[in-house]
Amino acid sequence: MSRKPVEIVASAVENHGSGREAVMEMLTDVNRELGYIPEEAIRAIAAAVGVSNAEIYSVLSFYSFFSTEPRGRNIVRLCKTISCEMNGSRDILAALESELGIKAGETTPDRRVTLETTSCIGLCDEGPAMLVNDTPHTRLTPEEARRIVAGLE
Amino acid sequence: MPNISVTINGVTRSVREGVTILEACETAGVEIPTLCYHPDLSLAGNCRMCLVEVEGWRTLAISCVTPVTPNMKIRTHSKKVRHARRTVLKLLLAAHNVNCPECERNKNCELQELAEKHNITINEFQTSPKPVSFEEASPGVMRDNSRCILCTRCVRTCEELQSVAVIKPVGRSKEVRISTFLDRGLNEVPCTQCGQCINRCPTGALFETSEIRQVWEAIEDPEKFVVFQTAPAVRVGIAEALGFPTDRSTGKMVAAIRGLGVDRVLDTDFTADLTIIEEGYELIDRLKRALVDGDPESVLPMTTSCSPGWIKFIEHKYPDLLPNVSSCKSPQQMFGALAKTYLAGKESVDPSKVICVSVMPCTAKKFEKERPEMRDSGFKDVDFVLTTRELASMIQEAGIDFANLRDEKYDKWMGDSTGAAVIFGATGGVMEAALRTAYEVVTGQEIPFNGLNITPVRGMEGIREASVTMPEKMARGYEFLAGATLKVAVAHGLVNADKLMDKVRAGEVDYHFIEIMACPGGCLGGGGQPIPTSPEIRQKRADAIYAEDAALHFRKSHANPEVQLLYAEFLHEPLGHRSHELLHTHYRARD
Amino acid sequence: MSEMKVLTADQQPETGAALKRALEMTAADVVFEVRESGMRGRGGAGFPVGIKWNLAGAASGTDKMVICNADEGEPGTFKDRLLIEKYAKQLLEGMTIAGYAIGSSRGIIYLRAEYTYLIPAITEARRELIDRKLMGSYILGGSFNFDVEVRPGAGAYVCGEETSLIESLEGKRGEPRNKPPFPVNSGYLCRPTIVNNVETFVNVPHIILNGSDWYRELGIGDTTGTKLFSVSGDVERSGVYEMQMGSTIGELLELAGAKDVQAVQVGGASGATIAADELDRRLSFEDLPPGGSVIVFNRSRNMMNVLENFLEFFVHESCGQCTPCREGNVRLLDTARAIRDGRITSREELKDFFMLAEIMKLGSKCGLGQTSPNCFVDIVTKFVELPGGKGGM
Numbered sequence A: 001m002s003r004k005p006v007e008i009v010a011s012a013v014e015n016h017g018s019g020r021e022a023v024m025e026m027l028t029d030v031n032r033e034l035g036y037i038p039e040e041a042i043r044a045i046a047a048a049v050g051v052s053n054a055e056i057y058s059v060l061s062f063y064s065f066f067s068t069e070p071r072g073r074n075i076v077r078l079c080k081t082i083s084c085e086m087n088g089s090r091d092i093l094a095a096l097e098s099e100l101g102i103k104a105g106e107t108t109p110d111r112r113v114t115l116e117t118t119s120c121i122g123l124c125d126e127g128p129a130m131l132v133n134d135t136p137h138t139r140l141t142p143e144e145a146r147r148i149v150a151g152l153e
Numbered sequence B: 001m002p003n004i005s006v007t008i009n010g011v012t013r014s015v016r017e018g019v020t021i022l023e024a025c026e027t028a029g030v031e032i033p034t035l036c037y038h039p040d041l042s043l044a045g046n047c048r049m050c051l052v053e054v055e056g057w058r059t060l061a062i063s064c065v066t067p068v069t070p071n072m073k074i075r076t077h078s079k080k081v082r083h084a085r086r087t088v089l090k091l092l093l094a095a096h097n098v099n100c101p102e103c104e105r106n107k108n109c110e111l112q113e114l115a116e117k118h119n120i121t122i123n124e125f126q127t128s129p130k131p132v133s134f135e136e137a138s139p140g141v142m143r144d145n146s147r148c149i150l151c152t153r154c155v156r157t158c159e160e161l162q163s164v165a166v167i168k169p170v171g172r173s174k175e176v177r178i179s180t181f182l183d184r185g186l187n188e189v190p191c192t193q194c195g196q197c198i199n200r201c202p203t204g205a206l207f208e209t210s211e212i213r214q215v216w217e218a219i220e221d222p223e224k225f226v227v228f229q230t231a232p233a234v235r236v237g238i239a240e241a242l243g244f245p246t247d248r249s250t251g252k253m254v255a256a257i258r259g260l261g262v263d264r265v266l267d268t269d270f271t272a273d274l275t276i277i278e279e280g281y282e283l284i285d286r287l288k289r290a291l292v293d294g295d296p297e298s299v300l301p302m303t304t305s306c307s308p309g310w311i312k313f314i315e316h317k318y319p320d321l322l323p324n325v326s327s328c329k330s331p332q333q334m335f336g337a338l339a340k341t342y343l344a345g346k347e348s349v350d351p352s353k354v355i356c357v358s359v360m361p362c363t364a365k366k367f368e369k370e371r372p373e374m375r376d377s378g379f380k381d382v383d384f385v386l387t388t389r390e391l392a393s394m395i396q397e398a399g400i401d402f403a404n405l406r407d408e409k410y411d412k413w414m415g416d417s418t419g420a421a422v423i424f425g426a427t428g429g430v431m432e433a434a435l436r437t438a439y440e441v442v443t444g445q446e447i448p449f450n451g452l453n454i455t456p457v458r459g460m461e462g463i464r465e466a467s468v469t470m471p472e473k474m475a476r477g478y479e480f481l482a483g484a485t486l487k488v489a490v491a492h493g494l495v496n497a498d499k500l501m502d503k504v505r506a507g508e509v510d511y512h513f514i515e516i517m518a519c520p521g522g523c524l525g526g527g528g529q530p531i532p533t534s535p536e537i538r539q540k541r542a543d544a545i546y547a548e549d550a551a552l553h554f555r556k557s558h559a560n561p562e563v564q565l566l567y568a569e570f571l572h573e574p575l576g577h578r579s580h581e582l583l584h585t586h587y588r589a590r591d
Numbered sequence C: 001m002s003e004m005k006v007l008t009a010d011q012q013p014e015t016g017a018a019l020k021r022a023l024e025m026t027a028a029d030v031v032f033e034v035r036e037s038g039m040r041g042r043g044g045a046g047f048p049v050g051i052k053w054n055l056a057g058a059a060s061g062t063d064k065m066v067i068c069n070a071d072e073g074e075p076g077t078f079k080d081r082l083l084i085e086k087y088a089k090q091l092l093e094g095m096t097i098a099g100y101a102i103g104s105s106r107g108i109i110y111l112r113a114e115y116t117y118l119i120p121a122i123t124e125a126r127r128e129l130i131d132r133k134l135m136g137s138y139i140l141g142g143s144f145n146f147d148v149e150v151r152p153g154a155g156a157y158v159c160g161e162e163t164s165l166i167e168s169l170e171g172k173r174g175e176p177r178n179k180p181p182f183p184v185n186s187g188y189l190c191r192p193t194i195v196n197n198v199e200t201f202v203n204v205p206h207i208i209l210n211g212s213d214w215y216r217e218l219g220i221g222d223t224t225g226t227k228l229f230s231v232s233g234d235v236e237r238s239g240v241y242e243m244q245m246g247s248t249i250g251e252l253l254e255l256a257g258a259k260d261v262q263a264v265q266v267g268g269a270s271g272a273t274i275a276a277d278e279l280d281r282r283l284s285f286e287d288l289p290p291g292g293s294v295i296v297f298n299r300s301r302n303m304m305n306v307l308e309n310f311l312e313f314f315v316h317e318s319c320g321q322c323t324p325c326r327e328g329n330v331r332l333l334d335t336a337r338a339i340r341d342g343r344i345t346s347r348e349e350l351k352d353f354f355m356l357a358e359i360m361k362l363g364s365k366c367g368l369g370q371t372s373p374n375c376f377v378d379i380v381t382k383f384v385e386l387p388g389g390k391g392g393m
Helices: A004-015 A019-036 A039-049 A053-061 A082-086 A089-100 A140-148 B021-027 B078-095 B110-117 B154-159 B196-199 B212-220 B232-236 B250-260 B268-291 B309-315 B319-324 B329-348 B365-366 B388-395 B419-425 B427-441 B494-506 B535-551 B559-573 B576-582 C017-026 C027-035 C049-058 C079-102 C113-131 C162-169 C196-209 C213-218 C249-256 C303-317 C325-341 C349-365 C367-371 C373-383
Strands: A072-081 A113-118 A130-131 A134-139 B002-009 B011-016 B051-054 B073-076 B141-143 B168-170 B178-179 B206-208 B225-231 B264-267 B352-359 B384-387 B463-469 B483-494 B515-516 C064-070 C104-111 C149-153 C193-197 C226-233 C239-244 C261-266 C272-275 C292-300
Touching: A004 A019, A004 A039, A019 A039, A019 A053, A019 B212, A019 C149, A019 C162, A039 A053, A072 A089, A082 A089, A082 C226, A082 C292, A082 C303, A089 A113, A089 A140, A089 C064, A130 A140, A134 A140, A140 B021, A140 B309, B002 B021, B011 B021, B011 C064, B021 B051, B021 B073, B051 B078, B051 B250, B078 B110, B078 C325, B078 C349, B154 B168, B154 B196, B154 B494, B178 C079, B196 B206, B212 B225, B212 B352, B212 B384, B212 B388, B225 B250, B225 B268, B232 B250, B232 B268, B232 B388, B232 B419, B232 B535, B250 B264, B264 B329, B268 B329, B268 B427, B309 B319, B309 B365, B309 B494, B309 B535, B319 B494, B329 B352, B329 B365, B329 B559, B352 B365, B352 B388, B384 B388, B388 C193, B419 B427, B419 B535, B419 C049, B427 B463, B427 B483, B463 B494, B483 B494, B483 C064, B494 B515, B559 B576, B559 C104, C017 C079, C017 C196, C027 C049, C027 C079, C027 C196, C027 C213, C027 C292, C049 C079, C049 C193, C064 C079, C064 C162, C064 C196, C079 C104, C079 C113, C079 C149, C104 C113, C104 C162, C113 C149, C162 C193, C193 C196, C196 C213, C213 C367, C239 C249, C249 C261, C249 C292, C272 C373, C303 C325, C303 C373, C325 C367, C325 C373, C349 C367, C349 C373
Parallel strands: A072 A113, B002 B073, B225 B264, B225 B352, B352 B384, B483 B515, C064 C104, C064 C193, C104 C149, C226 C292
Antiparallel strands: A072 A130, A130 A134, B002 B011, B051 B073, B141 B206, B168 B178, B463 B483, C226 C239, C261 C272, C261 C292
């Protein structure tokens, strides 16, 4: 049973305090648990910190990892930067898109997977590479990539 | 700070240590173009328009944020600087909806002016403006992000001056836009509609929701009886809006409005005086109930209610303090309610044919008139609200030669004004007017300030306080106030209101009466006033307001002959039955 | 893979030895030693570390902060990832020594969200150091306290810029600040703050143990010590290599096994693009600024695709705050595409865009916009044939 946004924010406040400098951690906690940051969470964070809702929305909209739209239970972030591209990330993307039946930036209708492309993830020596949630997968082949996402719950 | 020596364009000068390059150049009479800089706001350093060359620096310096250092050698129009400015301008213009003739700010746009000054005639960057995005549903303030240059002056205004913080940069890089919580409309977020963002926007990305078309249609409709009311601050703003130096131009303004073809030109000052009477009696009543009767429902301090931006602010942010707000409607709404009752009777016209148009220094008034509770006359009390800028635009459209107009007078029944009403336009003015009247009511004597000028409540300090001690001998019925000290405070700019209300909420202050105006400087700095604004400009308008007060025959609201007639014939007594019906209102908490 | 050695030896100093030595010195002497070593920041900008520490140490203000920039985001860089995986204890020891040196008891590691999986390595190292009294309260039984927490980034390259990083730590948009004030005087929560890269902190224990003279000898001229390079692209052995400062780029490529080289990107997307005839250039601040990323392109690669990839990166990662960077990168990307598609056909047509690149370098607020045009200038100048010769001015 997943927790409500306000509950996640409440425990984030407990863990990190309610100072302005805890905002990134609050957002990260909500984003990790729910896959996105819903309106109630933004309101709760704004109230806890004592700033406007717009301010929290402004902050989170700056960061690629945060989203206000519901996303999949799993987030696949394929590196699109040059070293991975030279190692064939475009083929990996094509394989992922066909396996999942969605384009980069989209979520499968069953909300199983959100597929994103991302700036360099620091795995250039082992590209093409992607992060599935927080876990790196390296030296991908199209087959391997298909197998990985097919296995996601 | 001691003085240091710097060289600007080869000329060595002595400047105060700690000033910025921009300030040093300004002192030296060297102009540096700016866009994101505004004298009312913190420094952003974003637009990169004010780049200058400093000898020995790897990069160009941002003059608005960089402090001068001893022996700094500054060049403000070297080749590099010129190229940088031109490049910045071209980049901004390429991303801008350059459709100047259709823009509210055509000929009063800082981007346009700089483009002209820098002779930008060809832009090698292909134009790709953001899509046009009008804010249709907001009653007072409209946005068009296709004209936005992301200088963040509006963002800083909303946060730093108004403590509202509903507009923020959203997104990153080329996706960045000035927006609201979840990109909602301004009418769906706690925007006060104060319009201070409009006053500081260098382009036309923010502007008022125009009602010019509707007003012309009403004027042109022979069936309609069009009544104009003009707020106190408009008379010191209209000349400026038409391109003349700041001056009080009440008579010319009346003539110009009459020239538009309206049926009656009347004065919001009339209901400003009326507000003072109603609000003054309300204050005395609250004091009596609190001090004598021990009535727990009589809440102090009482705050003013004339500023609709302030009212919306407190409804959003301090709903628990709403009982502190005076129940008096604002002068605009009192006027509307009386125009369709009292005035319609006096003029023998069908109230359903009366169209009440307000000219206001304000955009929040456009929101206020839409409040569902503002229909006590049986009709919508105020039909349309024009800002000072919109009135100027209509005067220009009608081809009226404002400079050569002869002064004219307001029409009768609701056209009399006192100096007390005029100073409503400046921060502290309502307080001063209220004290002039309330003191006299409770003591039977004039308030003991030289020339009725209650200087402690004047000025531009964000929060000011004063106290007035009552004499031992009081007018009959007010003995309970003998020797009492009335403590008052004045705040302007919602950031100051915010500070003050925090203290009220915490019980840290013991004021009896607080005047709050949403806009810096009061209504003279309102969101509907001429653009640009700055502390100097607002001071000039304030000087004009106080000059008008000094020049008027009647200086106290209760001396207004037409207000006296109104009570004698229609209202009968302050806080009476009809007053409650037409002139008082209530508020509600908002999310 | 992984040739990584740190300061050229696989054998690493005993954990805590450097800290022990540092605590026997005065704080001023520790700063002095680091300053004498001539070490410059390993994050890319190359600001002298000792000077930074000295300024922060001398700054008035309490609650001074030691911040580790682990927001490694430059395309082609992964050395900090490997350092954290392998040398987290050295990193924490380096931060602790920095804390002692500037008079700070609090450190933060700002870790990019993409490296969340590295948190356990840091947490375990911290726990061990605290157990061994090498961190935490009463370090080594003395009166010095120092502890470190890990704080998350959330996917914004610009947060590698130190003032953006501080803004982000304060819970704000990662937009660079205006300077002054500098972080050494007013950084995180207005406290005197040093921000140093992972590799910088990992170097510190070595400097304290082996002395500044030893460190200086590892380099060339004013570029002292060694440098870790993340090598990727068209090489046989991609990985992290430690080179003495002053080595040539050719020597590095030799180690990594590069063949048929057309171009090398040194210092990541924001660094310099050099051609095959420049491989004898030296990795030093005097010649080829030694950023941590080296990407090799062989002759089969279309450099215009490379340029497009880099500029797409910058268009995505600009904070959007200042005009030259926000608008300029978009224009450079448009232009790169126009060249690739043959819509720009002469040198003359590029003149204005070279001017734009120059103004971005001179007028952008932070390092991102000041360096993002480098790839445009280098690649278009060196690798694009247009009527009138190569693309440059």
